[in-house]
Amino acid sequence: MVLGTFLLVGGFIFVQQMREALAEQDYQTQRAQVLTAQARATDLGLETAEYTDLQRQELTTSAQTAPAASAPFNEARIAFFNRLASDESQIKEQLQSRTDKLLSQTHDAAQVDIDKLTTNLQKAKQVGVDDQLLIDYAGLPSKAQIELANAATVRGYRSLSTELKAPLSKLALLIADQETTNQLISQYAAQAAAQDHGDVALARTNAAASLSAVRGDLQTARTFQMDVSIVETHVQKLSSQLSGAAVLTDLEQLNGALMVQDKVLQDAMNQNLPPKAITISLKEQVLRAYDHGKQVFWTYVTTGRPGLETDPGTFKVYTKNSPWTMHSPWPKGSPYWYPDSKVQMVMWFNGGDGIHDASWRSVYGPGTNLPHYDPTGEDVGTHGCVNVPYHNMVWLWNWTPMSTPVVVY
Numbered sequence: 514m515v516l517g518t519f520l521l522v523g524g525f526i527f528v529q530q531m532r533e534a535l536a537e538q539d540y541q542t543q544r545a546q547v548l549t550a551q552a553r554a555t556d557l558g559l560e561t562a563e564y565t566d567l568q569r570q571e572l573t574t575s576a577q578t579a580p581a582a583s584a585p586f587n588e589a590r591i592a593f594f595n596r597l598a599s600d601e602s603q604i605k606e607q608l609q610s611r612t613d614k615l616l617s618q619t620h621d622a623a624q625v626d627i628d629k630l631t632t633n634l635q636k637a638k639q640v641g642v643d644d645q646l647l648i649d650y651a652g653l654p655s656k657a658q659i660e661l662a663n664a665a666t667v668r669g670y671r672s673l674s675t676e677l678k679a680p681l682s683k684l685a686l687l688i689a690d691q692e693t694t695n696q697l698i699s700q701y702a703a704q705a706a707a708q709d710h711g712d713v714a715l716a717r718t719n720a721a722a723s724l725s726a727v728r729g730d731l732q733t734a735r736t737f738q739m740d741v742s743i744v745e746t747h748v749q750k751l752s753s754q755l756s757g758a759a760v761l762t763d764l765e766q767l768n769g770a771l772m773v774q775d776k777v778l779q780d781a782m783n784q785n786l787p788p789k790a791i792t793i794s795l796k797e798q799v800l801r802a803y804d805h806g807k808q809v810f811w812t813y814v815t816t817g818r819p820g821l822e823t824d825p826g827t828f829k830v831y832t833k834n835s836p837w838t839m840h841s842p843w844p845k846g847s848p849y850w851y852p853d854s855k856v857q858m859v860m861w862f863n864g865g866d867g868i869h870d871a872s873w874r875s876v877y878g879p880g881t882n883l884p885h886y887d888p889t890g891e892d893v894g895t896h897g898c899v900n901v902p903y904h905n906m907v908w909l910w911n912w913t914p915m916s917t918p919v920v921v922y
Contacts, residue, residue: 526584526585527584529584529585529587529588529591530584530587532587532591533584533587533590533591533594536590536591536594536595536598537594539594539598540595540601543597543598543602543605544571544574544575544597544601546601546602547571547601547604547605548571550605550608550609550612551564551567551568551571551608553612554611554612557612557615557616557666557667557668558666558667558668558669558671559611559612559615559667561864562824562826562862562863562864562866563615563831563864564608564611564612565864565865566861566864566865567604567608569864569865570600570604571601571604573842574600574601574604575597575601577593577597579594580593611831612667615667616667616670618916619667619670619671619674620664620670622670622674623664623670623671623673623674623677624661626657626673626674626677626678626681627654627661627677629681630650630653630654630677630681630684631654633681633684633685633688634647634654634684636688637687637688640691640695641691641695642687642688642691647687649680650684657676657677660673660676661673678738679740681785682739682740682741682781682785683742683743685781685784685785686740686741686744686777687743689777689778689780690743690744690747690777692780693773693776693780694773694777697769697773697776698766698769698770698773699769700769701768701769701770701772701773702765702766702768702769703769704769704772705719705764705765705766705768705772709761709764709765711761713759713761716761716764716765717755717764720755720758720764720765720767720768720771721755723768723771723772723775724748724752724755724771726771726775727744727748727771727772727775727778728748730775730778730779730782730806731745731748731778733782733803734778734781734782734786734806736792736920736922737782737786737790737792737920739781739782741778741781744777744778744781747774748771748774751770751771751774755767755771779807782805782806782807783805783806783807786805786806787917788804788805789802789803789804789912789913789914789917790802790803790917790918790919790920791830791909791913791917791918791919791920792919792920792921792922793814793816793823793899793919793920793921793922794922795816795822795823795825795882795921795922797879798813798814798815798816798877798878798879798880798881798882799811799812799813799814799878800812800813800814800868800899800901800909802909802912802913809912810905810909810912812877812901812902812905812909813877813878813879813881813902814868814877814878814899814901815871815874815876815877815878815882815899815900816894816895816897816898816899816900817882817894817895817896817897817898818882818883818893818895818896819883819894821849821894821896821897822882822894822897823866823882823895823897823898823899823921824863824866824897824921825921825922826863826920826921827918827919827920827921828862828863828918828919828920828921829916829917829918829919830860830861830862830913830914830915830917830919831861831862831915831916832860832861832915833858833861833913833915834858834859834861835857835858835859835910836855836856836857836858837855837856837858837859837869838853838854838855838856839851839854839855839859839869839898840853841853842865849896851896854873855872856869856870856871856872857869857870857903857906858870858906858907858910859898860909860913863919863921865897866897866898866899867898867899868898868899868901868906868919869898869900869901869906870900870902870903870906871890871891871901872903873890874887874890874891874900875887875888875889875890876888876890877901877902881894882894882895
């Protein structure tokens with residue numbers, strides 16, 4: 514009986530040891546697969562901001578320490594390794610899915626750019642753009658199609674789209690410039706004459722206002738990295754002429770020409786800028802929303818504090834959550850630690866950085882990313898996120914679709 518009991522206990526201990534070993538092995542296997550998926554994402558050229566949240570989850574998971582115990586009292590350790598294996602498996606599946614989706618999206622986006630280039634070249638010739646201005650485009654669509662066929666990574670597809678961005682923007686400006694110039698200069702000059710009623714001083718004031726308007730749109734286009742050199746050249750020339758103009762009809766013609774250039778620029782922005790886009794000015798602490806390059810909304814915000822500044826760059830909204838609890842990635846005791854904080858809406862755009870409401874803050878705008886006075890709330894900047902007043906966040910949340918570009922500058 515003693516021998517039987519001994520064998521039974523020994524067998525149970527052996528089984529528990531095997532269960533623990535298998536659970537740990539499964540965890541290590543799942544973790545290795547996550548690291549392989551991360552390496553694949555890197556090799557394919559995903560931007561760090563597109564999967565740092567999953568990297569952080571993996572690091573948090575793998576840094577956990579198993580409870581101390583030995584067989585047969587090791588159920589907690591077995592459960593621990595099973596849980597970690599499950600967490601690693603979920604991270605792997607999310608990363609693989611995100612990688613495959615981006616691979617498909619970037620390929621399709623590059624093909625759209627090539628098709629658009631071909632179509633716009635045909636249109637440029639139809640509307641009468643000078644052939645000399647189209648010399649640089651000879652053979653470009655065919656060359657781009659070959660590059661697309663040879664590319665096989667997110668990096669390659671994006672590189673091609675980046676190569677085509679400047680010629681597409683310039684070509685759109687050439688078309689818009691020719692079409693608008695063909696139709697509008699005399700029409701706008703007539704409008705300018707109707708507005709100034711023969712008053713030279715008023716004509717000059719109106720022309721200066723038109724100059725200011727087109728310069729503002731040029732700045733918006735530059736923020737989105739459009740090639741606006743053609744319009745800039747025209748505007749610089751018109752600005753120089755305006756400074757020396759004194760005759761009423763000359764001022765009216767110049768006003769009309771400036772309005773035409775602004776119309777050209779707005780048409781090009783409508784064609785080339787994303788249907789919806791968000792910009793965040795770190796200097797102004799202002800977020801702006803654009804519909805085809807036209808500003809439709811703005812709000813003061815608060816961005817990252819010194820040492821945890823919000824990264825400048827071009828990103829996109831890759832996921833949205835409502836509600837969400839912000840959990841500090843820094844341990845308690847760190848100067849950056851914060852208690853779990855619930856937000857109603859968050860739009861993630863750069864790894865762990867998101868645009869969200871902040872009930873703990875009552876002051877937003879210039880200087881709030883630095884130490885400042887807030888009578889009822891947080892008196893320093895964020896941990897890298899972009900805080901938005903609640904009511905403005907409601908509008909932004911409802912307006913913003915997934916993959917909306919976010920330009921931080």
